[in-house]
Amino acid sequence: MAKSSPRSWLTLEQEILKVKTDGKTLLDLTSYQGIALWWFIRFRLLNPAKTTRLVSVLTKNTYVFSFTDLLYDFLASRICRMLSKCLSVRTDEKRPTVLITVHDRDWKGLRDSSGRLRKGDVFFHSLFHELQKRGFKIVTITELRHPILGLKTMIDRMKNQQRNLVHREFNTYWSMKTWKMGHDAKRNFRNAWKKASKNEKLIESLKKSGLENELANYFNSIFGYVAKCLEIAKRVIAEETPDFVLVSSEHGIVQKSLIVAGKLAKIPTMAIQHGTIGHIHKGYLSWKGSISEAGSIKTPFCPIPDKTAVFGPYYLDLLTRTSAYPPNSVVVTGQPRYDTLVMADRVYDKEKFCRKLNLDSNKKMVLIATENIPIPDGKVFLRSVLRALQAFPELQIVVKPHPGERGEWYKNVVKEENVNAVMLSKDADTFEALYACDLLLTDFSTIVTEAIILGKPSVTLHPNEGEDPAPHYREVTLRVYREADLVSAIREALYDEKARDKLRKEGKKFVHEHVYNQDGKATERIANLIESMIKKELI
Numbered sequence: 001m002a003k004s005s006p007r008s009w010l011t012l013e014q015e016i017l018k019v020k021t022d023g024k025t026l027l028d029l030t031s032y033q034g035i036a037l038w039w040f041i042r043f044r045l046l047n048p049a050k051t052t053r054l055v056s057v058l059t060k061n062t063y064v065f066s067f068t069d070l071l072y073d074f075l076a077s078r079i080c081r082m083l084s085k086c087l088s089v090r091t092d093e094k095r096p097t098v099l100i101t102v103h104d105r106d107w108k109g110l111r112d113s114s115g116r117l118r119k120g121d122v123f124f125h126s127l128f129h130e131l132q133k134r135g136f137k138i139v140t141i142t143e144l145r146h147p148i149l150g151l152k153t154m155i156d157r158m159k160n161q162q163r164n165l166v167h168r169e170f171n172t173y174w175s176m177k178t179w180k181m182g183h184d185a186k187r188n189f190r191n192a193w194k195k196a197s198k199n200e201k202l203i204e205s206l207k208k209s210g211l212e213n214e215l216a217n218y219f220n221s222i223f224g225y226v227a228k229c230l231e232i233a234k235r236v237i238a239e240e241t242p243d244f245v246l247v248s249s250e251h252g253i254v255q256k257s258l259i260v261a262g263k264l265a266k267i268p269t270m271a272i273q274h275g276t277i278g279h280i281h282k283g284y285l286s287w288k289g290s291i292s293e294a295g296s297i298k299t300p301f302c303p304i305p306d307k308t309a310v311f312g313p314y315y316l317d318l319l320t321r322t323s324a325y326p327p328n329s330v331v332v333t334g335q336p337r338y339d340t341l342v343m344a345d346r347v348y349d350k351e352k353f354c355r356k357l358n359l360d361s362n363k364k365m366v367l368i369a370t371e372n373i374p375i376p377d378g379k380v381f382l383r384s385v386l387r388a389l390q391a392f393p394e395l396q397i398v399v400k401p402h403p404g405e406r407g408e409w410y411k412n413v414v415k416e417e418n419v420n421a422v423m424l425s426k427d428a429d430t431f432e433a434l435y436a437c438d439l440l441l442t443d444f445s446t447i448v449t450e451a452i453i454l455g456k457p458s459v460t461l462h463p464n465e466g467e468d469p470a471p472h473y474r475e476v477t478l479r480v481y482r483e484a485d486l487v488s489a490i491r492e493a494l495y496d497e498k499a500r501d502k503l504r505k506e507g508k509k510f511v512h513e514h515v516y517n518q519d520g521k522a523t524e525r526i527a528n529l530i531e532s533m534i535k536k537e538l539i
Helices: 006-018 038-046 053-060 062-086 125-133 149-159 176-196 200-208 212-240 253-264 313-322 336-347 350-356 375-389 409-416 430-436 446-453 483-495 497-515 522-538
Strands: 097-101 107-111 117-121 137-142 165-169 244-248 269-272 307-310 330-332 365-369 396-400 421-423 439-442 458-461 478-480
Touching: 006 038, 006 200, 038 212, 038 253, 062 149, 062 165, 062 176, 097 212, 097 253, 107 149, 117 125, 125 137, 125 336, 125 522, 149 165, 176 212, 200 212, 212 253, 244 253, 244 522, 253 269, 269 522, 307 313, 307 522, 313 330, 313 497, 336 430, 336 446, 336 522, 350 430, 365 375, 365 430, 375 396, 375 409, 375 458, 375 483, 396 430, 409 421, 430 446, 439 446, 439 483, 446 458, 446 497, 458 483, 478 483, 483 497
Parallel strands: 097 137, 097 244, 137 165, 244 269, 269 307, 307 330, 365 396, 365 439, 396 421, 439 458, 458 478
Antiparallel strands: 107 117
16 A cells, blocks of 8 residues: 555545445455454555465465465464473463463563563563462463464473463464354455455545555455454353453454454453554554444444553553544553563663673664564665764664564675674564663664663654654654764764753653653553453453
8 A cells, every 4th residue: 555644544445445335335345243354454454565476376276275274274273282282281270361462572581670581471571470479370372373483482482381371372273163164254255355346436446545456365365364363263262261351462363353252252351552553553543433432343343452551641642532442442551561671770781781792881882773664664774874873983883673574684784784783683682782772773663762761862764755653753862864864863862962961851751651650560550450350340
């Protein structure tokens, strides 16, 4: 889809959804058991990744694709079940259960309050500890998407299971019945598209947004996959019988499937903000009336959890005023992961970090953080900042790739630019690197907020055309849009005390608006909310 402002793509989407084929809108045509699957794929559809030739061929060849899909699902399910059985741990069945979706990219080394490094979930580890302390059993769940890396992470998670903290892969709950229901749904969606594709008015409206070919792929294959995920999610709920469902990145297909399955089973559901939500984020921005005030998940409404916990007041306003979330469905809690930053001086050590990387702790260090954006855009950003840094030979350069980066393209860029830089791994401790650095260079990400909390100045570069996804960084970072402006911005951020003092003052206000009170109690607030929602459901 072409780059556009939030209002223009929302308007285009509304126009598309108003067009009827045989009296049915796309919300009706994408409905499965009374639930519009449009909302499950909307984020992916409006942020399309380039489809490989192999995938295109497979999705067009119904029989080959169906067989390949069945074979993968069958093998993945058997492997997941076998490993779950071999690496099982004891649990107290009488404990109330919280089902939590996790991400493979969040499984990495983390430091506890004593500074000791260990493996864990960097996003949820503090909440796991707090819920266990309160007598809950926790079941974490994620989808096995990468046969090799995903399997490795799954085994690592299972080896680190504790009593009443167990991990399951979403694929574990697959069955021939769920596959058949997804397969039947796929056939129905294919037939629906055959009729819809003859609707000239619909095709014309799709062409305006460049979605005509993309949507055909969704009707021919993806909607069937979503239906299968929804059926698997129902099995997860039936087998684990949780008392509460907690998800992050709730616009994802698996996450939204678990939200719907939980709500169908009348189990309280909640989403916790996982990262920065920009004012043009297509996973969250909706028009008034698209989300039910009464909490309905049936067509035409977009299913959302009972509560969405956000980091700060800025996101509360964004979801309830700019978007269409009902005011009583959003609550400000802060970011549990940032509770560690309150005691950063006790947890992190710049000297140790520099020794580990053969850096001089007495020299200034700049940290470059890449963003999980299309690789061509990422290359433009990285080349620009590396070229600008050539004007500062006194600086030591450290590059931290985003955990979600595909491949290792950034290593090639550093080599091609002939720059002496230390490369961190994707799963390196970002907090530790931020604590040690003197300046952060990035585009837009939660790492900017983390730098501000730690009192580090930032220069942010957004070289791409189109609307700025993070205009709120203009007051708290030196934000530039051209490579030519980088050198002066870097010099100002490092050596101009007046500019640095202004960033610090604006940063204090920004921190409260975006991540609430930095009192180390965000985890406690989340746990309190979970307990109150469970108790309310039991009354």
